[in-house]
Amino acid sequence: MISALMRTLLAGARNSVARRGWIGTLKLAPHKTLSLLGEWTFDWRYGLDTTTLVGIEELDVRSAKTRHAHGYEAAQVFIFREMMAALPVPLQDFVFIDFGSGKGRTLLLATHYPFKKIIGVEWSAQLNEVASRNLQRYRTRRRKCRQVETVCADASTYPLPADHPLICFFYNPFKESLLAQTMANIGSSLSAAPRDLFVLYLNPENAQVTDRCAFLKRMLTTQYYIIYRNQGGVVAG
Numbered sequence: 001m002i003s004a005l006m007r008t009l010l011a012g013a014r015n016s017v018a019r020r021g022w023i024g025t026l027k028l029a030p031h032k033t034l035s036l037l038g039e040w041t042f043d044w045r046y047g048l049d050t051t052t053l054v055g056i057e058e059l060d061v062r063s064a065k066t067r068h069a070h071g072y073e074a075a076q077v078f079i080f081r082e083m084m085a086a087l088p089v090p091l092q093d094f095v096f097i098d099f100g101s102g103k104g105r106t107l108l109l110a111t112h113y114p115f116k117k118i119i120g121v122e123w124s125a126q127l128n129e130v131a132s133r134n135l136q137r138y139r140t141r142r143r144k145c146r147q148v149e150t151v152c153a154d155a156s157t158y159p160l161p162a163d164h165p166l167i168c169f170f171y172n173p174f175k176e177s178l179l180a181q182t183m184a185n186i187g188s189s190l191s192a193a194p195r196d197l198f199v200l201y202l203n204p205e206n207a208q209v210t211d212r213c214a215f216l217k218r219m220l221t222t223q224y225y226i227i228y229r230n231q232g233g234v235v236a237g
């Protein structure tokens with residue numbers, strides 16, 4: 001367990017240096033370390049495995065698209081809660097979809113909200129199995145949604161459910177080209193069945209892609225994430 005923690009800390013530091021440089025990484029280090037310890041405690045308390053990283057090269061996915069994708073890293077609990085609190089609508093009508101759901105940390109946290117349904121789409125069968133196991137093990141009184149489905153599929157071509165408003169969650173599963181393909185997919189689905197939709201983009205490395213979508217409007221921008229909304233019934237452009 002200690003060596004897995006060290007591996008996750010080191011891999012996280014390496015990713016952070018690549019993204020923010022040494023100074024940015026050192027500034028964030030105390031906060032990140034505390035948050036990681038909190039997340040390990042969460043796993044330990046419920047007997048889960050959501051925290052250890054899995055690199056893209058370690059995944060059991062044989063696809064040329066892996067060049068355009070990222071490996072597994074779990075969303076931070078406090079940021080996810082903050083994003084949920086920012087949503088200005090009653091959640092019970094919405095289907096929540098996590099594009100690239102990995103080991104299911106976000107799916108677990110989403111069960112605390114009264115969504116109509118939660119769907120996790122993950123192309124790695126191994127990660128998807130871990131997510132299903134985590135969901136079975138996670139017992140909490142805070143649970144408000146019991147309908148959770150894990151789908152092993154390519155999220156960039158996943159056919160969206162047409163009958164409900166959607167919350168589409170992205171924690172950086174793809175690089176630019178796959179994200180563009182996914183947004184085009186979402187746009188076509190909205191054109192065919194206009195409905196309310198939010199895109200929650202955590203660690204928005206390729207926000208130029210989502211900003212270009214005529215059917216989305218930025219609703220909230222913070223240092224960690226962007227929330228976009230398609231006003232109900234607006235046709236995709």
Ligand SMILES: C[S@@+](CC[C@H](N)C(=O)[O-])C[C@H]1O[C@@H](n2cnc3c(N)ncnc32)[C@H](O)[C@@H]1O
Pocket residue numbers: 059065069070071072073074075098099100101102103104105106121122123124127153154155156170171172173174178
């Ligand atoms: C940064 S992790 C996010 C995990 C999870 N959403 C969370 O919030 O904890 C990105 C995930 O996207 C998955 N992924 C990347 N490309 C994908 C694709 N085309 N289809 C499905 N999953 C994909 C990776 O395997 C990885 O598990």
